[in-house]
Amino acid sequence: MSTQTDSTPAGGTVAKLSLPTLTAMVVGGMVGAGVFSLPARFGVATGILGSLIAWAIAGTGMLMLAFVFQNLAIRKPELDSGVFIYAKAGFGDYAGFNSAIGFWASAVAGNTFYWVFMTATVGAFFDSFGDGDTFLAVAVGSVGVWVFHYLIARGVRDAAIINRIVTVFKILPILVFIVVLFVNFDAGVFSDNWTAYGYGDLGDLNEQVRNTMLITTFVFIGIEGASVYSRYAKRREDVGRATVMGFLSVLSIFALVTLSSYAVVPQPELAATRQPSMVGVFESVVGDWGEIFISVAVIVSVLGAYLAWTLMAAEVMFIPARADDFPELLGRENEAGTPIVALVATTLGVQALLALTLFVDDALNFMLDLSTSLALLPYLLAAAYALKLGLTGESYDGVPAKARRRDTIVAGAATAYTIFLFDAAGMKFVLLSTVLLAPAALLYVKARSEHDRRIFSPAELALFALIVTGAIIGGIGLWTGRIEL
Template identity: 35%
Template sequence: MSVSASHHPASTVNAASVAAPTVSPAGGGEVATTPGSSAPDTPQTHGGLGIFRLVTTVITLIVGGGVFTLAGDQAAGGASGAAILTAWSISGVGVFCLVMTFFALSRIKPELKGGIYSYASAGFGDFLGFNSAWGYWISALLCTVSFSALLCGALAYFFPIFEDGTNLPSVIAASCLIWFYVFLVSRGIKEATGVNAVITISKFVPIFVGITAIIFLQKFDPAIFMANFAQGADPSLPFFDQVSNTMMVTIWVFVGIEGAVAISGRAKKERDVGKATIIAFVCVLSIYLMVSVLSMGVMPLADLAELPNPALAGVLEHAVGPWGATLINGGVVLSLVGAMLGYTVLSSESPYEAAEQGVFIKAFAKTNKKGAPIVTLIVTNLIVEAFLIVMLFSDSTYQFFYTLSAGMILLPYLLSAAYFAKLAFTQPESFKGKVGGNLTLWRIFGIFGVVYSFFLAFASGAVGLTIMSLLYAPGILMYIKGKKERGEPYLKSTLDKVVVAIILAAALVSIVLIATGAVVI
């Protein structure tokens, strides 16, 4: 699968041979195989990528649409510069631990072919494995919804009729685009020649031009930065709340890190993969920090919080003039038009492959004469359409939907990190000859990955947890139906029953909170 907003410049992956595509919302819609997700009969061969190309490939994989809204999103949470940098510090450590977790799992358990949700199943049973797959799928389709709002928000710079990207013209335009992509994919179109190059250029050129312009034209004002560092848009907000409000922004721009090790099979030298992953992570973190810090030196946080999406366009317009906003908005439009095609493929292939592996209901494994997963393609886009309508009749925005998208993927992250920590303590012999380094260090990575995932769930807030419980609840019915179709037992363990009870109780509470107006969507 090779159509996305942040694709591998060196190679492509055919969607038909992928067992579990990687969702990378923050990466602008990157699609790649997750660790160990190649088909069972696919030989693991080494490619010709040296360490430099490995690094650039991983950077391209991770960096995406979220970077263009970063400046406004972090300010909108009311955080000061000190809180924002604290959140980046926590996420830097947490995401690094997750990166190393997925890297190690791809080496220790290469036989787990189902991707990120196979780790949950191996560690904690079929039901939690199913929920991991379910959360992954819902995260992908919610990403399409958030991209629709961001795309139309960027188009509004050229065509004011789209306003903030969530009005009726925006929903109509987004609907036309996603169903046109459904038609294309149903005809067997999975790749578009030249799209990868256009997406990569339209994404990275504006970012680097913006950073360079602010630095070399001396538009960074230390006085503004220090004022922002001391006080945010909401001075009354406790520091801890400021940090937690910023955390979902930081994970959004890093979602997709689990796919960073997918390129390991294309490495010239196996030992370069770990180095490349670490170097790429540092480079990506540096890009995000530069955008974050430089923006806080151009405008007060209160003004950054009021910028329409994509906020980086407003920052650059303030710094260098209208051409800066034109550059950013144009780049975002080109990038997301390609990203949404990639996500149409991804969000239909993901449940299709899950059904092929016996995780989802059998109907999801049906294809048309062109080999396209027609059932999941239509079902997925009907759900996307429903969310677009919800967006139209509510106060929900791009930020709301990407928070949900990032939140839904937290369970797969948490369970993968927990499985890795479990292996590190119960099967230390499995690390020998597979990964280097001290076992204690790997245990620390696993523990920190679990703690970080829990903290992110907390940071998603009451509204996020409320909606997420409602989104996980329907999955129980699909799980039971899928098991009955295959004549297999379901909800066998006490853990499964406890998880079902928690999901249903949370969903019930959520319905009450929404009905009484305690939670506003």
């Protein structure tokens, strides 16, 4: 990693990130706990045929989104902190604010999922940790949250270097898992798992594929990691390259983990495997040492992903604050150049959700689905902005018509895919998202008031009213029990 530095608005210095480090941030953000839950999550929903279709759909859709972030980095090089700023540039300040809040909240829920997942892994050895939702599990997770807060507060550069190292060490056990399972390939099991119809009613193929969409989306969250850190990139073009390279690497790993599991374990056993299910699958093939081997990999992977996601969450609060879209307080840095107030807000958010896991049924899957649903709005607005640029021709002066047409088609496909994901997520999580976005508007109002700016335009007021309506419906659903946590 280069030692070149760049001055921040606060006068501190921040290390410039090279292409390998940016790529590691993308991979590190995506390869977290989700990959270790793939065997059982797919086993519950579908057989091999359905999984292949699901990965093809998810892979194509997310690749289109990766191309969107790559293209936006080229077309709008002056825009930093991609997820937030693209929504703002395309659809106004309030849309950008909601994109930033949605992404931040998604990261907080995802980070909570990581701690629950890690303590659930320890629960296989110590019953007092349960499924990651006991008092002891929450207490240990809370200690970890604040230890990482201290580490990150020391400086973004140090944390990024650690993430790059951790990314290498967490990928190796996953590759060992894939190789060992394919070496033990069982043709009979693989054949029976092809459709898995013989094992019971999984629904038709369409239903099977739909039931995998949230997990395939969750494991790809982090695809925008390089865009979030674009202000630290040594070369602007590296942002797009890191996004695509990281995505293709991770897609290959995820698909192989799924297929290798179907090659050795019947679908009903996969579905019943305790999470993290890669542990049980590997142990069934190699014996007791496999449980320890994969469990260690889970802990290393989760800690690395938590580091990457906490950095991203703090960035997505810090940048809007510097652009006057969040209260000024959230734009403060410490002497190490870390957005310290945004980091504190992120840590407190994770701490609050960790406490909530004591009262939530199936905390693991709830946090996974909530994190995924909250990420959909930022993805949709970024894709829609790229589509808008292609349709209007903005930033395409001197660009061949063929290239513009290609970019427009890609952006249209990415937009359609994210809309499909809203449908797959279901109304419950859409309403829960509005329950968070509605009160968060107070931050937007404060930020606008600090600079004597008009609060809402007529269109933004209509959007705010729609969000509040959703929040009221969601709140009533929670109160009456029609929406269960």
